[in-house]
Amino acid sequence: MDPEGQVDTTTIEDAVGKFGGARDRLMDILQEIHRRLGCLEQQTISALSASLRIPSAEIEDAASFYSFFNRAPKGRFHIRLARTPVSLMKGADDVARAFVAATGAQIGGTSAEGDFSLDWAADLGMADQEPSALINGAPFPALAPSDVRTMVEELRRNRDTTNALPLFPGSDASGLKQSRIAINLLGPGPVLFGDKRSGDGLQKALRLSPEEIVKEIVKARLRGRGGAGFPTGLKWRLCRQAVAETRYVVCNADEGEPGTFKDRALLTLAPDLVLDGMTIAARALGARQGVIYLRAEYAYLEAALRNELDKRRNDGLLGANIGGVNDFDFDIRIQFGAGAYICGEESALLESLEGKRGAPRDRPPFPTDRGYLGYPTAVDNVETFACAAKVIERGAAWFCGFGTAESAGTKLLSISGDCPRPGVYELPFGTTLNELLDLVGASDARFVQVGGPSGQCVGAKDYGRRIAYEDLSTGGSIMVFSAQRDVIATALQFTEFFADESCGWCVPCRVGTTLLKQDLEKILRGRGTLADVRALESLARSVARTSRCGLGQSAPNPILGSMRNFPEAYEARLQEEEFLPRFSVLEASAEAKSIQEHGLLDVEER
Amino acid sequence: MSDQDFLITVDGMKVRAKRGQTIISACDAAGVYIPRLCHHPDLKPAGHCRLCSCYIDGRRASACTMPAAPGMVVVSNNEELNNDRRVVLDMLFVEGNHFCPTCEKSGDCELQALAYRLGITAPSLTYQWPKREIDASHPDVFIDRNTCVLCSRCIRASRDVDGKSIFGFSGRGLGMRLNIDSETKLSDTSFAAIDKAAKVCPVGCIVIKRTGYRTPIGRRHFDKAPIGTDIEACEVGDPE
Numbered sequence: 004m005d006p007e008g009q010v011d012t013t014t015i016e017d018a019v020g021k022f023g024g025a026r027d028r029l030m031d032i033l034q035e036i037h038r039r040l041g042c043l044e045q046q047t048i049s050a051l052s053a054s055l056r057i058p059s060a061e062i063e064d065a066a067s068f069y070s071f072f073n074r075a076p077k078g079r080f081h082i083r084l085a086r087t088p089v090s091l092m093k094g095a096d097d098v099a100r101a102f103v104a105a106t107g108a109q110i111g112g113t114s115a116e117g118d119f120s121l122d123w124a125a126d127l128g129m130a131d132q133e134p135s136a137l138i139n140g141a142p143f144p145a146l147a148p149s150d151v152r153t154m155v156e157e158l159r160r161n162r163d164t165t166n167a168l169p170l171f172p173g174s175d176a177s178g179l180k181q182s183r184i185a186i187n188l189l190g191p192g193p194v195l196f197g198d199k200r201s202g203d204g205l206q207k208a209l210r211l212s213p214e215e216i217v218k219e220i221v222k223a224r225l226r227g228r229g230g231a232g233f234p235t236g237l238k239w240r241l242c243r244q245a246v247a248e249t250r251y252v253v254c255n256a257d258e259g260e261p262g263t264f265k266d267r268a269l270l271t272l273a274p275d276l277v278l279d280g281m282t283i284a285a286r287a288l289g290a291r292q293g294v295i296y297l298r299a300e301y302a303y304l305e306a307a308l309r310n311e312l313d314k315r316r317n318d319g320l321l322g323a324n325i326g327g328v329n330d331f332d333f334d335i336r337i338q339f340g341a342g343a344y345i346c347g348e349e350s351a352l353l354e355s356l357e358g359k360r361g362a363p364r365d366r367p368p369f370p371t372d373r374g375y376l377g378y379p380t381a382v383d384n385v386e387t388f389a390c391a392a393k394v395i396e397r398g399a400a401w402f403c404g405f406g407t408a409e410s411a412g413t414k415l416l417s418i419s420g421d422c423p424r425p426g427v428y429e430l431p432f433g434t435t436l437n438e439l440l441d442l443v444g445a446s447d448a449r450f451v452q453v454g455g456p457s458g459q460c461v462g463a464k465d466y467g468r469r470i471a472y473e474d475l476s477t478g479g480s481i482m483v484f485s486a487q488r489d490v491i492a493t494a495l496q497f498t499e500f501f502a503d504e505s506c507g508w509c510v511p512c513r514v515g516t517t518l519l520k521q522d523l524e525k526i527l528r529g530r531g532t533l534a535d536v537r538a539l540e541s542l543a544r545s546v547a548r549t550s551r552c553g554l555g556q557s558a559p560n561p562i563l564g565s566m567r568n569f570p571e572a573y574e575a576r577l578q579e580e581e582f583l584p585r586f587s588v589l590e591a592s593a594e595a596k597s598i599q600e601h602g603l604l605d606v607e608e609r
Numbered sequence: 610m611s612d613q614d615f616l617i618t619v620d621g622m623k624v625r626a627k628r629g630q631t632i633i634s635a636c637d638a639a640g641v642y643i644p645r646l647c648h649h650p651d652l653k654p655a656g657h658c659r660l661c662s663c664y665i666d667g668r669r670a671s672a673c674t675m676p677a678a679p680g681m682v683v684v685s686n687n688e689e690l691n692n693d694r695r696v697v698l699d700m701l702f703v704e705g706n707h708f709c710p711t712c713e714k715s716g717d718c719e720l721q722a723l724a725y726r727l728g729i730t731a732p733s734l735t736y737q738w739p740k741r742e743i744d745a746s747h748p749d750v751f752i753d754r755n756t757c758v759l760c761s762r763c764i765r766a767s768r769d770v771d772g773k774s775i776f777g778f779s780g781r782g783l784g785m786r787l788n789i790d791s792e793t794k795l796s797d798t799s800f801a802a803i804d805k806a807a808k809v810c811p812v813g814c815i816v817i818k819r820t821g822y823r824t825p826i827g828r829r830h831f832d833k834a835p836i837g838t839d840i841e842a843c844e845v846g847d848p849e
Contacts, residue, residue: 058790067781365654367676507782508657509656545697
């Protein structure tokens, strides 16, 4: 909207035209408008509604869901600071204070001259380089409070709008491998980063029949690397067997589990492996279109990935008659998310891909039966596609030579927190936490959060446990917490994350996550009693049992896990009384008391 | 029993089901009541409220969305499930601002009736006291979001039955609200009191004006019999 209050209809028409006015490309249309205007105001939604000829309520339903869509104008530079247990242990609060002081903007606000907006954000995918921030979509890892003033002054002087930092999405990442964000690949393993890739996984796949590809993937016992561990071969087979005119291959690059950044490493260092895997899947399934659903936080990867896709089109590895095989037509497009953790859940991802709010679907039907636009769809993790390419390249037997009986191959782990060597490690399944902690140099870990907030909190007595589907199953997030960290405070930060990211569709998750947060806060503040702990546990179990999808079902894990592993941490905070109110009357009335110079109540109350 | 029909077991009872039927619709037809709030027989299921969450072949799932399959074993009525239902209802009461004594839907309200049926006397969870908007602009219909339970019945009815999409959600998580297809008010939309969407609200959120007290308190729907009674009044059981 311009200063006169007129809606910029040209921008809206351009965006609609660019995507052919297609309802299912609403995310792209909204993002295009957002990129040009910096926000999506109500008048914009109304004008878009008129242009697309769909009710504004439907557009608002989608647009209002995503945290990266600003609903009001922001400053020229929008600074999003990661607020996670790891960023906080590395000093995110100090960095935030430095930004407030340097910009004159409060957190959640915009500076008076309109140059800067500051916001907290969930994990940005740089847990090994915290504190981190995104500024207009560009990554700024490893910030120190002392860097901030210079940075802000430099930005403030930047009046050249043509060379301004790019707006989300669509920043430049062509030089990413050399750019300021490092890929700390500290432990390259034998499967994904082991050898110089021969590059003939796809060529070999072209010589196999689709059924032979599926058989090889089944033989390799490849399971989903996103955390759930569904057998990939079975997924591909189900998708292949579903009767339909067409099928889709979707790469889940919405890596949103706090503490995970291994897909960023793969997409940066080995995008060809991931794209090979998607193309091999397309061959196996009979898909003609693939989509990479990339989280908004990784918008800066776009240019490099587009280059990669263009190169493949030129090399005949995407497009018509791939590799000279008649009728093997396949292409890949990139779809950006817009800041919603839930979109990492495959059915929510598909909803988002269709231009709707990212609310999970009811199953059945499963995506392999009715997925994207109602067609059979294989949604697989970035790492799964890379593994599939290696399975076809080197053979199932070679792949099964790594790992354990139930977990073949290796796992990419993103390790962060209290350790001297955080980064990406590729380790064979079966590696124990002890071995892993040695690798990263963590000598005094009090507990390890395996699989992010939705995973498990593992205490020292269980460091002999193994990273494997049959023991500690994880999508790859490993956060190390040293002896000085507060177990309950960490559980609260994780619980807050779920409350912020709950999609709101079902009652137990929508309301329950906030109630869990409030009840845990009461205990953390030293106002909890034994009855509160029992009630909290009971509520946590109800939320886990009744929630509709994995988010709500696992949201109580930080509380239940910390209760199980560290009961003494809870006991230490409990009060002896049978009941204590949530707040202290004395504290609440302290100001009044200081004015009146006597208490409101004669009795001393807590 | 036609060739297409098959049997499922619900709380030990044999229930006849047809292909394409959900667990809840098969149970309704057989006179077995499973508590529900967001489900409406004329609308596509949505799985919001989780009150119909049952053990289906040993796994938790919502009966309103799960298609019945031959031989399925459903457990709906046990202490754990009913306790979870009370927790969910409790959540709904503390999430919104529900003032039953002054609400014109009292006695006809499904949320209130479910609380009575499942034995809730007062919420035990923490009140959230949210700010919710009301909209009295429309000549015939009043919207009071204080009691909205975000069940999406009006959204589904308006979109799928009325073909209007007057309603939608906005926001997410605890900040989610019922939104209307207008920048300002309901009277700017094509909403009409005869719309399906005006008749499906289970609570006192969307009410038709000037009808509230036609039936005196004490003679209203759930004053006469607990919710679910009309379903249970059907003949239970015999698949023949």
